Amino acid sequence: MAALVALLTACDPGHEEHGDYTDKVQAVNAAEIAGWYADEREFRILDVRTKSEFEHDGHAPGAELVPWSYNDKMDGVNETFIQTVPERFGADETIVILCSLGMRASQAADELQRTAGFTRIYVFEGGYEGHDMAGFPSGPGWRASELPMDGVDPPREDLLGEDPAAEE
Numbered sequence: 001m002a003a004l005v006a007l008l009t010a011c012d013p014g015h016e017e018h019g020d021y022t023d024k025v026q027a028v029n030a031a032e033i034a035g036w037y038a039d040e041r042e043f044r045i046l047d048v049r050t051k052s053e054f055e056h057d058g059h060a061p062g063a064e065l066v067p068w069s070y071n072d073k074m075d076g077v078n079e080t081f082i083q084t085v086p087e088r089f090g091a092d093e094t095i096v097i098l099c100s101l102g103m104r105a106s107q108a109a110d111e112l113q114r115t116a117g118f119t120r121i122y123v124f125e126g127g128y129e130g131h132d133m134a135g136f137p138s139g140p141g142w143r144a145s146e147l148p149m150d151g152v153d154p155p156r157e158d159l160l161g162e163d164p165a166a167e168e
Contacts, residue, residue: 020134020135021106021107021109021110021123021135021136021137022135022136022137024106024109024110024113025106025109025110025113025121025122025123025137026109026121026122026123027122027123027124027125027137027139028096028122028123028124028125029124029125029139030125030139030140030142030145030147033096033124033145033147034145034147037147037148041094042093042094043093043094043095043096044062044064044089044093044094044095044096045060045061045062045063045064045095045096045097045098046063046064046066046085046089046095046096046097046098046108047059047060047063047064047065047066047097047098047099048066048067048068048069048081048097048098048099048104048105048108049065049067049068049098049099049100049104049128050067050069050070051065051067053100054151055151057100057128057151057152058128058143058149058150058151058152059098059128059149059150059151060096060098060142060147060148060149060150061148061149061150062150063098063150064088064089066078066081066084066085066088067081068081068099068104068105068107068108069104081108081111082111082112082115082116085108085112085116085118086116089118091116091117091118091119092119092120093120094120094122095118095120095121095122096122096123096124097109097121097122097123097124098124098127098128098142099127099128100127100128100129101126101127101128101129101130101131101133101136101141102123102124102125102126102127102131102133102136102137102138102139103127103133103136105123105124105127106123106136106137109121109122109123123136123137124137124139124142125137125138125139125140125141126138126139126140126141126142126144127141127142128141128142128143129141129143130143130144
């Protein structure tokens with residue numbers, strides 16, 4: 001696992017390796033987000049996945065896409081990220097950052113806190129898909145927590161095949 005973290009951070013030549021993010025970023029979990037929705041608390045969602053992930057895998061309602069990586073291979077940080085986010089988000093706004101597993105979100109949150117003065121920024125535990133990796137806020141993920149999702153295509157009937165239960 002440490003090799004994976006080292007590989008991911010090594011792909012970012014412009015940023016130093018930070019290692020363990022659990023003490024560097026604030027995390028928020030599904031129960032807290034559900035409460036925020038129920039209380040109509042004001043917060044914004046920053047999705048740092050690639051455009052392809054955002055469009056094909058779905059996203060949180062109202063999420064705004066500013067990719068941390070240039071492409072699906074995650075082989076380079078989007079050099080305009082640290083300039084783009086402050087143009088679209090206020091440093092005093094409550095912002096929840098999401099990616100697939102929480103690694104890019106943790107890196108992005110740390111960078112925004114250190115270089116752009118963001119103070120009310122949270123990484124969603126486990127990202128969209130969920131994980132339990134050392135060094136990053138872990139959790140079951142947005143999707144497994146049954147929080148609202150937009151942009152998820154329903155399964156196509158022609159790809160599902162025959163339903164064996166339908167014949168009974």
